[in-house]
Amino acid sequence: MASVHIKDLDITLGGNSILKSMNLDVQEGEFLVLLGPSGCGKSTLLHSIAGFYDVNDGQIIIGDKDVTWADPKDRDIGMVFQSYALYPTMNVERNMSFGLRVAGVDKAEIEKRVNRAADMLQLKELLKRRPSQLSGGQRQRVAIGRALVRDAKVFLFDEPLSNLDAKLRAELRRELKELHQNLSATMIYVTHDQVEAMTLADRIAVMRNGKIQQIDTPAVVYGKPTNVFVAGFLGSPSMNFIKGVLDVSGGRRTVRAGEFVLDVSAYPFLADAPSSQDVILGIRPEHIQIAHGGGVSSITGKIKLIEPMGAHQILWVDCQGQTLSIHTESATTYQTGATLELSVDATRASIFQGDGERRL
Ligand SMILES: Nc1ncnc2c1ncn2[C@@H]1O[C@H](COP(=O)(O)OP(=O)(O)OP(=O)(O)O)[C@@H](O)[C@H]1O
Ligand SMILES: [Mg+2]
Structure with missing residues (x-):
């Protein structure tokens, strides 16, 4: 478990300024949701924390370590992407353990962690199956399991449920919330789905054009929005x-x-x-x-x-x-x-x- 601190972060991609003097403090064990319209910079922020982009200015601190220039693999991060990109030729067990095997973790330890994640995500019966033999929701759980086995300090989720139908989304949403309650891990979760944001978040950060408009509990963001943009983004039908x-x-x-x-x-x-x-x-x-x-x-x-x-x-x-x-x-x-x-x-x-x- 670790806190995450973003200090005056500027990110420029292809000559465009995407994040502008961003400041964000995520507490240890917090479930923080980044919510905002397409193109506002949610994925950019998440990928910056994971270390996939060069920083133009500012700092990223995980726990008490300045990781602004650290290699992605040295950041103790587990990440789940929108497209879950499982290895098609490997079974569930090998998909989940791949990162650990590459990192040279010993066999008994790998087995322990995979079993624990499979237990939590109800994948025990499916460990020997290939991705093509799984439903969309099961594949998504494998992708989450792959992040979980890493024993990361911080978990980053980029719209992990957006490929799923409404019923499965709701189911996995509840499972994710339970998972967070059981692990009390720090989680930063990107979505443009307001229901996901309201139901999962300890706090929601609403973003527009690379800037955070408001960050607070779901009740405050919904009940006392700071401007018309935030007010109109949450609620259906709209305010x-x-x-x-x-x-x-x-x-x-x-x-x-x-x-x-x-x-x-x-x-x-x-x-x-x-x-x-x-x-x-x-x-x-x-x-x-x-x-x-x-x-x-x-x-x-x-x-x-x-x-x-x-x-x-x-x-x-x-x-x-x-x-x-x-x-x-x-x-x-x-x-x-x-x-x-x-x-x-x-x-x-x-x-x-x-x-x-x-x-x-
Ligand atoms: N490699 C890149 N080079 C130049 N511009 C980029 C690059 N990647 C993203 N952008 C731009 O940065 C902005 C923010 O993109 P980002 O992917 O962070 O948005 P997002 O909030 O995650 O949107 P979505 O909800 O559609 O996933 C967009 O305008 C996008 O076009
Ligand atoms: Mg995105």
């Missing part, structure tokens, strides 16, 4: 965004967007918010309540579209010039065209400055 103007008069604060007016007096502003400024109001679909039985409510809307999701349903509602998505239980039957009275819990909303770059 509702309304461009409006913040008015402060007396003790009352409102966000106004044409006809649409919401009282946000209860919103916990981070600092004093000046009146008459442009803002973006963000409301998660599950934080809009439907006021059954004619409760007092300031907003009314008309149902445009209904998406049944099984356990719940999404209503798309035309609301005084804004289209809002509402996450609601599936027991009530709604009709397209019906009018609803809505209430919004302003304490759970997000308000950003007009350019979307900062939470207010």
